[in-house]
Amino acid sequence: MSGVIDVSRRIPEKLTFLQKLYIPEILRGMAVTLRHLLRNLANMRGLPTILYPEQKRDYSGRFRGKHILKTREDGTMKCVACFMCQQACPAECITIVAGEHPKLAYEKYPVVFDIDMLRCVFCGFCVDACPKDAIWMTRNYEMVFFSREDAVFSIDRLRETPEEVARHGYGYRPYYPGDGTTPPTDASLLPVLPGSGERDRLREEGIPLPERDPGPGPLNAPSQAAKIVRSP
Amino acid sequence: MTVAEVSTLSPAAEKLRERLGDSPMAARTSVADRDLPTIEVEPGDWPGLARFLRDDPGCQYDLFLDLCGVDNLRRRGQKTRFEAVVHLHSLSKNEHIRVRVPLDAANPSLPTVTDVYPASEWFEREAYDLYGFDFPGHPNLYRLLCHDAFVGHALRKDYAPGQRWFFAEEDMRIPEWAKNTDERAGHFETQTISIGPSHPATHGIIHLMARLDGEKIVRAETNIGYLHRCFEKMAETHHWNQVIPYADRLNYVSAMINGVGYVRTVEKMLGVEIPERGQLVRTILSEFSRIMDHCVCIGANLVDIGALTNFIYLYENRESIYDLLEACCGARLTVSYVRVGGLAIDVPDDFAVRCRGLLESIPKFLADVEKLVDNNRIVRNRLAGTGIVTKEQAIGWGMTGPMLRASGVPYDVRRARPYDFYDRFDWDVPIANDGDNFSRYLVRMEEMRQSLKIIRQALEILPEKGPVNSDDWRVVLPPKDAVYHDMESLIYHFKLVMEGIRVPAGERYEWIEGANGELGFYAVSDGRGGPYRLKVRPPCFPSMAAFEKMVVGGTVSDAVATLGTLNIIAGELDR
Numbered sequence: 082m083s084g085v086i087d088v089s090r091r092i093p094e095k096l097t098f099l100q101k102l103y104i105p106e107i108l109r110g111m112a113v114t115l116r117h118l119l120r121n122l123a124n125m126r127g128l129p130t131i132l133y134p135e136q137k138r139d140y141s142g143r144f145r146g147k148h149i150l151k152t153r154e155d156g157t158m159k160c161v162a163c164f165m166c167q168q169a170c171p172a173e174c175i176t177i178v179a180g181e182h183p184k185l186a187y188e189k190y191p192v193v194f195d196i197d198m199l200r201c202v203f204c205g206f207c208v209d210a211c212p213k214d215a216i217w218m219t220r221n222y223e224m225v226f227f228s229r230e231d232a233v234f235s236i237d238r239l240r241e242t243p244e245e246v247a248r249h250g251y252g253y254r255p256y257y258p259g260d261g262t263t264p265p266t267d268a269s270l271l272p273v274l275p276g277s278g279e280r281d282r283l284r285e286e287g288i289p290l291p292e293r294d295p296g297p298g299p300l301n302a303p304s305q306a307a308k309i310v311r312s313p
Numbered sequence: 314m315t316v317a318e319v320s321t322l323s324p325a326a327e328k329l330r331e332r333l334g335d336s337p338m339a340a341r342t343s344v345a346d347r348d349l350p351t352i353e354v355e356p357g358d359w360p361g362l363a364r365f366l367r368d369d370p371g372c373q374y375d376l377f378l379d380l381c382g383v384d385n386l387r388r389r390g391q392k393t394r395f396e397a398v399v400h401l402h403s404l405s406k407n408e409h410i411r412v413r414v415p416l417d418a419a420n421p422s423l424p425t426v427t428d429v430y431p432a433s434e435w436f437e438r439e440a441y442d443l444y445g446f447d448f449p450g451h452p453n454l455y456r457l458l459c460h461d462a463f464v465g466h467a468l469r470k471d472y473a474p475g476q477r478w479f480f481a482e483e484d485m486r487i488p489e490w491a492k493n494t495d496e497r498a499g500h501f502e503t504q505t506i507s508i509g510p511s512h513p514a515t516h517g518i519i520h521l522m523a524r525l526d527g528e529k530i531v532r533a534e535t536n537i538g539y540l541h542r543c544f545e546k547m548a549e550t551h552h553w554n555q556v557i558p559y560a561d562r563l564n565y566v567s568a569m570i571n572g573v574g575y576v577r578t579v580e581k582m583l584g585v586e587i588p589e590r591g592q593l594v595r596t597i598l599s600e601f602s603r604i605m606d607h608c609v610c611i612g613a614n615l616v617d618i619g620a621l622t623n624f625i626y627l628y629e630n631r632e633s634i635y636d637l638l639e640a641c642c643g644a645r646l647t648v649s650y651v652r653v654g655g656l657a658i659d660v661p662d663d664f665a666v667r668c669r670g671l672l673e674s675i676p677k678f679l680a681d682v683e684k685l686v687d688n689n690r691i692v693r694n695r696l697a698g699t700g701i702v703t704k705e706q707a708i709g710w711g712m713t714g715p716m717l718r719a720s721g722v723p724y725d726v727r728r729a730r731p732y733d734f735y736d737r738f739d740w741d742v743p744i745a746n747d748g749d750n751f752s753r754y755l756v757r758m759e760e761m762r763q764s765l766k767i768i769r770q771a772l773e774i775l776p777e778k779g780p781v782n783s784d785d786w787r788v789v790l791p792p793k794d795a796v797y798h799d800m801e802s803l804i805y806h807f808k809l810v811m812e813g814i815r816v817p818a819g820e821r822y823e824w825i826e827g828a829n830g831e832l833g834f835y836a837v838s839d840g841r842g843g844p845y846r847l848k849v850r851p852p853c854f855p856s857m858a859a860f861e862k863m864v865v866g867g868t869v870s871d872a873v874a875t876l877g878t879l880n881i882i883a884g885e886l887d888r
Contacts, residue, residue: 084741108688114622143643144644252645262794265797
């Protein structure tokens with residue numbers, strides 16, 4: 082704790098004659114700006130401005146950019162369609178339709194997993210919410226669309242690809258190498274449980290299985306405009 | 314419980330009850346003990362009580378902080394459908410109190426207190442707009458945040474939020490005084506002009522209607538709400554944690570401080586303590602955000618009066634602070650870094666090194682700006698002696714932060730009610746006495762230096778390693794390691810994500826020092842996973858309300874300079 086300081090007396094209230102003359106003050110100011118100019122000329126690489134898009138800013142490994150859906154070693158998606166990210170999303174931009182996976186060990190998988198990139202606020206809550214380490218973010222911040230429908234990214238564009246990771250690198254994710262946390266065990270490496278197997282094989286053996294729900298169809302959100310009520 | 318009854322109140326509430334014993338409406342008021350001493354008063358007695366609270370030497374609640382409505386439609390155990398909630402502060406006693414005015418559903422009306430507290434004018438307009446409260450005697454009771462063609466009152470619980478109201482040009486309300494343009498005053502024909510809504514000098518979208526006599530403004534009225542994004546309504550439909558990205562977008566220039574202010578409110582309701590390291594990281598990043606906010610304010614203000622270079626120098630600070638924030642949480646502007654009970658993720662290993670680097674670089678740019686500006690005759694002519702707010706005016710208009718301090722009142726929440734570690738640091742509250750635009754510039758420059766001082770001390774006591782989050786898994790998501798491998802943690806994780814944090818039913822007003830002044834969050838919980846009602850007390854709202862009075866008598870160019878030093882952030886103003 083300390084006191085209160087009065088800053089109105091920090092600099093003289095009245096300007097001196099020389100200061101009122103403009104010219105000496107202009108020269109003093111020029112000295113400041115010229116110093117910056119010369120320093121920047123000598124150190125062109127250290128400039129705070131960059132020549133985007135030729136030159137890209139190097140963001141940290143926590144950058145919250147475009148999402149990716151992680152895959153298991155066998156290429157299937159880690160997502161088990163638990164709806165946690167959809168529920169956690171403050172912008173309500175994630176739409177999931179769950180389906181039953183043919184392999185019993187995986188149980189559920191997302192038939193539809195859409196993220197509306199125009200609604201998304203890139204807060205990273207979905208990454209925090211995921212209990213399966215299935216959704217990460219990359220450092221890709223260049224998402225350009227020509228229509229609103231284009232901005233709704235489906236599984237095809239969200240699934241992790243090696244090219245994308247090589248190009249942009251991982252961003253926000255639940256654990257970082259060396260910070261003491263370990264990723265979950267890859268389900269594809271788990272031993273096959275007794276009785277589990279392919280769905281079709283079970284059906285052949287006469288075990289009753291529930292019919293798969295086809296879901297409500299394509300899930301592009303209907304336009305808001307249709308719901309608009311004109312004031313009477 | 315009436316004032317006359319004997320009760321078991323906290324010392325603060327008991328003292329307030331004793332003081333109220335002298336008031337003429339003592340028999341009809343009651344004092345309750347909540348997070349703040351709370352007076353309950355009938356609507357008819359409210360102006361009398363307000364006058365008593367302001368003028369009585371035992372009370373002296375001179376700073377009007379906030380007035381908001383609450384709709385009790387879906388809340389259990391409340392007597393009336395509506396209530397108006399007022400928060401007041403006493404500068405001499407350094408105390409906050411709350412006044413509740415219960416209002417019935419059929420006629421939610423309470424007399425205005427604009428003659429007692431001029432600051433209440435816009436708050437009352439807002440309550441009229443969003444809750445439909447009537448304020449008999451109010452000088453200018455029109456909608457403030459919603460547009461003039463809006464039907465209904467958006468924050469009432471029975472308002473259907475899907476409705477859309479279109480606004481056409483002819484719906485625009487033009488004040489009576491502005492319609493008549495050929496009135497003659499002095500030498501020139503006066504004319505009414507619109508400055509804004511889209512004008513480079515209005516910093517966001519603000520509409521100023523001004524009646525000019527030559528170049529002098531003789532009357533003005535501001536019109537806001539162009540950036541109203543229903544923050545408070547959205548908060549009611551989200552979980553406590555999900556409000557954080559919305560809170561970021563209030564004062565988006567210093568998003569971190571908003572987040573800290575909001576989660577502190579929720580943490581106090583829950584009674585959660587966060588570890589020292591988490592608090593210190595929040596403090597450090599909040600102070601950096603404050604520097605950023607002041608940099609933007611001063612830089613933009615100087616651009617408005619024609620000094621572009623300073624803007625570039627100050628923005629370089631901002632750029633480097635953004636780099637630090639991005640390294641911590643992955644976003645530069647809307648950080649969403651805090652969580653109820655701690656932080657989203659621990660800071661990177663090189664956090665202290667980066668902070669020390671910034672402590673080195675920032676003062677250099679500040680020194681350059683001071684060299685260019687302090688003794689510059691043009692800047693002095695434009696800023697010194699313009700936009701003057703006297704001490705009495707500043708208090709009456711409910712200003713806080715640098716605005717109030719530049720008028721000579723050393724009220725800083727970090728000093729008046731130290732939170733986190735502010736009482737352990739050695740720092741000064743800068744004040745100035747003139748109350749003009751130049752004083753505000755000087756106060757902000759000094760505050761940046763004091764913030765650097767605070768950061769330096771915070772870095773010294775920042776533990777090298779340690780938890781940043783509370784270990785209460787009913788509040789904080791369990792560590793990912795545990796979620797992946799441990800069933801119980803997964804259940805906690807699931808409950809938190811799907812149902813949100815269960816905050817005990819009750820209400821809380823929690824306030825911190827935002828970059829513009831006192832940033833208060835008034836939260837009401839009904840025990841669900843999300844807020845029942847969340848009201849922000851935006852620090853620049855009272856300053857903007859006073860703007861139309863401050864500019865009268867000055868020229869248009871003075872008004873531009875004054876608007877710059879008010880530091881209006883439209884996101885926070887319009888919510």
